[in-house]
Amino acid sequence: MNEPSVAYRTVRTTAKVAGTFTVLFLVLLVGNLIGTTVIGPLREDRLAAMKVALRGGDPTDEQLAEIRQLDLQIRRNRVWRLDFAHKTGHALLASVVVLLVAGRLMRVLNRRPPQPQNALDVGAEQLREARVSRWAVTAGLVVLGGGAAMLVMVGAPLAFVAAEETGPAYASREDKRLQWHRFRGPDGAGVSIFTNIPTEWDGATGKGILWKAAVPLPGNNSPIIWNDRVFLSGATEQKQEVYCYDADLGRLLWTGDVPISPAAAQARIDPMEDTGYAASTMATDGKRVYAIFVTGDIAAFDFNGRRLWYKSLGVPDNAYGYASSLETHQDRVIVQYDQGHGDEDVSRLYALDGASGRVVWEVKRDVPNSWTSPVVVEIEGRLQLLTLTDPWALANDPADGAEIWRADCLGGDVAPSAIYAGGLVLAIEPYSHMVAIKPTGQGDVTKTHIAWTMDEGGPDVCCPVSDGQYAYLLESHGLIMCCRLADGEKVYEHDLRDNFTASPSLAGGRLYFLGMDGVMTIAEAGPEYKELGKNELGEKCHASPAFVDGRIYIRGLENLYCIGGAVAGDRAD
Amino acid sequence: MVRPRPILVALAALLVVGVAALGLERFPPPEFETDYVRPTTTAPNPPQGVWEYVDAGVLAVTLVLATVLVLRTRNRKLIFTLMLFCLAYFGFFRDGCVCPIGAIQNVTLTAFDPGYAIPLAVLIFFALPLVFTLFFGRVFCGAVCPLGAIQDAVLIHPVRVPRWLESGLRLIAYLYLGAGVLFAAMGAMFIICRYDPFVGFFRLSGNWEILVFGGCLLLIGMFVGRPYCRFLCPYGVILRQLSRLSRWRVTITPTDCIQCRLCEDACPFGAIRKPTEPWPDKEYKVARRRLAFLLVLLPVLIGAGGWGGYELRQWLALVHPEVRLAQRIYLEENALVEGTTDASDAFRALGRSSDELYAAATQLRDRFGLGGTLLGAFVGCVIGGKLLTLSVKRRRADYEPDPASCLACGRCYAYCPKEHERLKRGREGLIRH
């Protein structure tokens, strides 16, 4: 090998020196960076802490002097570091330039004549090159397509326009009668128009049970049904989800995620165990489903699981945890948002646009927190939105929220919701009484429209159910009370010797009482208690079941059950 | 050959320079949560009167010089010197602005926004290199473009990038061009200027992210010749197509190719193509079928791209500041974020209603539906077209630069024995006279 030329050696040495300096300057810059990003902020934090400590107090001269001193130090240091970074940066640039020039020169001085390799099969090589290139372009296509597909699947990031694409359609009230679109079905009355509801099943043997499906997150809300879909929600402190199941197969079709709003996350809501994080039952207008959680976060999804919007109504100030269920009216979702103690002007009744989540109307209510759910019922050709709170039973116009009537008849922690039966609105004050109001008045009807008061107690959790002749009340420790609708007279009492949080329901002239142990007692409706049977599910149940066309959907603590036949049965109408 | 060592060295160095660029950060820029674009790198300088015309003049003169040096004088040293001058002038002295690459967006905006009047100098900057390329090949890239020059200057140890990788990576440039045009047409942003990787070096300041990006490109550029030009430059995409049509362009040999193969590895940008060999018979049949398939695939790709672009309209629309503001206001109004930003405060101070803002943003989103469709269709067309061009047989008798890829740097001349003959004859001629 030849000795490298003097010129080459000189350039090489230059390159080495420039390289060393480059590394040195880099190290200095990195050191400076660590100084600015790690040590600097530490001092600034100390300064900030000192300032906070002084706030409100009467600082001594020494303290002030210390703060000034530290402040000056920080400023000086920052300017010094900036200056240092600048100078070193320029020096680095210079050394890189020298390194580059030297590197180039080394290459020029050491240039070797071209030595073409032996030509292989050039034709084959070119064909191969083209083939591999086509694959590379195809790979690019796959990457681009995949990336785009992922973005499309992740969904619409624009909250304010996403919703309007689903169109304004909604199901009519007639359509809703054939479904179980909200808590306790049509009108929130707990009455199914279907007569073919099953009466026998057994969780242990699986008899009469069409399917059983695990529900990922816990929740005390009830399933709602629209055609071949079952919806319910579940939540923990960290997660809020909406589930859609196939009503025929029990397959989980999709899971919708409802982000926890920052305010709720910060508030760290801790509801009572009996309430849980997902107590409110969802509602649907036949096109979209809505869910609200204990956090006050509410969301809408289309039937394919695409989240249309979500928003926070503000963290509710609620003693046991927010639990009111949703109602729908046309393409609006109705939210009863009672909170606080009644004098802070925080309770509201909202109608939100189902497509966008925007507030269509809101009514301020001077009422404290409550746990009842709103119902929209038709009374003498006019729609009324009924809500119960302490102390009012209220009726508003669902179109614009205008108040129609109010009756001062309740008190305490109101939980059972209103029902409309036999021309009367029934309202219950737990442990105290039930009031029947004639809903035909205007303004304060306390003195004029109370038909009767039954004051032999009242359930604290379960809503009443009525067949138009009698009202059936179920207390949480198992006492059934049957009262005549005409005058409120108690007709019978029967003790089921079980505990209940699910409200009683009525289908095909039969009453269904679902106990917390999962035992469903079935009894005939009428002036006498006549038990038709008991069915055990084998799982604890807190939520009210749903009844649609030959089937009952029951939410256990962990599973969702469908009781009934594979083919939906005949209808009552 | 791809040699792994230099690439490893480059990767290690990337890390170091990334950190170093962090160290160079001055006072942190103000934290605008709404991606406020700092104007230093986005907008062309305000009109500076006579300077604009001086720049345009210098551009014209340097282009003429570059053409002469590349096509007539064929002298790499002089080309390199001119390139360094242009780097110093257009890059460091004139701060890398106006540049033809960014001018794509000004021209687009002129076409779509009647309220925007493009400065004459910008138009000249956009058009002149195109005209020269149409006649003489990419002489602008070879000697005049400051972005090309800064990369060319750092190239010390070129490694060969395999053709397939080059074909795949080049798609990025098309996508970038499409996105640049779309966002400019929508008045959303000048993305090409915003992510100009070298302007930070020219001005010795800028976002640290961009400085790191530029630093990385330069480091890669020490081993991979001109990575920005080959895989990213949106203007380069246009120049490639025009250069294919050019009447006069770079040839390796000044006379005829004797197939000595000495220039085979001469081009650091992989632009030299070998003479083609006839295909084996059975290949023709396969190729015909493939071609037919790809011809059918082309409209499918265009359609699918268009549909995909439409579906992405909401994401694309997010680039627009008005849409981002609407999103922010919505999130704030619905308590889905905490606090406010400077932009949302300013919006409220103006007293505009949020419904009005949503309506405007929704309208913009719809426009992005059309724009996204066109962008997607363009990308589909590019990919389909690329697959087609990779499937047709070319005929080449000699070693010659690919007119689209050749950056007219003049490096390969010296490799050709015929060139040496020419120079010798020239010298002898000089002596004789």
Ligand code: SF4
């Ligand atoms: S490809 Fe683009 S960046 Fe490179 S030299 Fe040409 S115009 Fe400049």
Ligand code: SF4
């Ligand atoms: S002039 Fe020669 S070396 Fe330079 S890019 Fe063109 S083919 Fe490559």
